[in-house]
Amino acid sequence: MNLDFKEFKRFEKQIILKKIGFSGQKKIKKAKILIVGLGGLGCPLVSYLAASGIGNICIVDHDKVELGNLNRQILFNNGDLNKYKVLQAKKKVAQIYKNIKIKTLKSKVNSRNIKSIFKDFEIICDGTDNYETRYLINDFCKQNKKILVSAAISRFDGHLFKFNFKKKGPCYRCFMPEQPIEENNCETDGIFSPVAGIMGSIQANEVLKTILNLKNDLSSNMLIFNSLRMSLRKVKISIDKDCINKCKN
Numbered sequence: 001m002n003l004d005f006k007e008f009k010r011f012e013k014q015i016i017l018k019k020i021g022f023s024g025q026k027k028i029k030k031a032k033i034l035i036v037g038l039g040g041l042g043c044p045l046v047s048y049l050a051a052s053g054i055g056n057i058c059i060v061d062h063d064k065v066e067l068g069n070l071n072r073q074i075l076f077n078n079g080d081l082n083k084y085k086v087l088q089a090k091k092k093v094a095q096i097y098k099n100i101k102i103k104t105l106k107s108k109v110n111s112r113n114i115k116s117i118f119k120d121f122e123i124i125c126d127g128t129d130n131y132e133t134r135y136l137i138n139d140f141c142k143q144n145k146k147i148l149v150s151a152a153i154s155r156f157d158g159h160l161f162k163f164n165f166k167k168k169g170p171c172y173r174c175f176m177p178e179q180p181i182e183e184n185n186c187e188t189d190g191i192f193s194p195v196a197g198i199m200g201s202i203q204a205n206e207v208l209k210t211i212l213n214l215k216n217d218l219s220s221n222m223l224i225f226n227s228l229r230m231s232l233r234k235v236k237i238s239i240d241k242d243c244i245n246k247c248k249n
């Protein structure tokens with residue numbers, strides 16, 4: 001796979017970074033990324049991945065754009081209301097960079113379809129807004145040795161996890177074995193708009209670093225951001241010996 005002159009000009013500011021170079025940009029072009037959820041996290045995430053030159057992106061979401069989404073789902077505007085998020089996002093991504101192959105799926109990931117949706121992807125991004133899907137994606141990625149970059153936002157806070165299940169280590173259930181009784185999500189708790197942008201951007205940061213094999217990554221750690229205190233903490237997740245995904249083996 002080669003880069004032509006136009007591609008060189010477009011990505012010049014990345015290519016001149018020693019840690020990327022031509023070889024790194026080719027890796028980015030060759031990459032295939034799956035994004036589940038096109039909400040407050042998915043919008044900045046897909047925008048940065050597209051702008052960086054990721055060659056193949058698949059987006060999965062079953063929702064239509066609603067007025068209450070527009071404070072944080074920055075790919076969308078009034079003209080997108082009541083239309084499917086994945087279809088509108090595909091048009092916007094084509095405007096960012098038309099050479100990206102973008103596949104859209106108007107579905108909700110469930111235990112029946114997860115295998116066929118995930119099978120062609122090594123790196124999975126979870127930006128969904130409910131625990132049920134979060135656990136399903138975590139368990140599937142663990143069992144099938146995928147790399148999972150997962151983010152969650154609520155009120156003024158954001159969490160980010162990266163699990164490289166090709167290696168031994170903890171999973172999301174090691175951190176939170178059971179779904180909390182009260183479902184906390186942006187529907188019930190509210191969300192401070194820039195937190196979505198910050199966490200979706202950090203998610204893109206981790207995806208690109210994974211593609212580029214850059215060291216000092218977040219594996220087995222979680223990143224906790226609080227926008228009121230302006231604190232960013234990295235916390236180690238220990239393997240739970242009783243984890244149902246048998247993370248200790």
Ligand SMILES: [Zn+2]
Nearest residue numbers: 171174243247
């Ligand atoms: Zn586990």
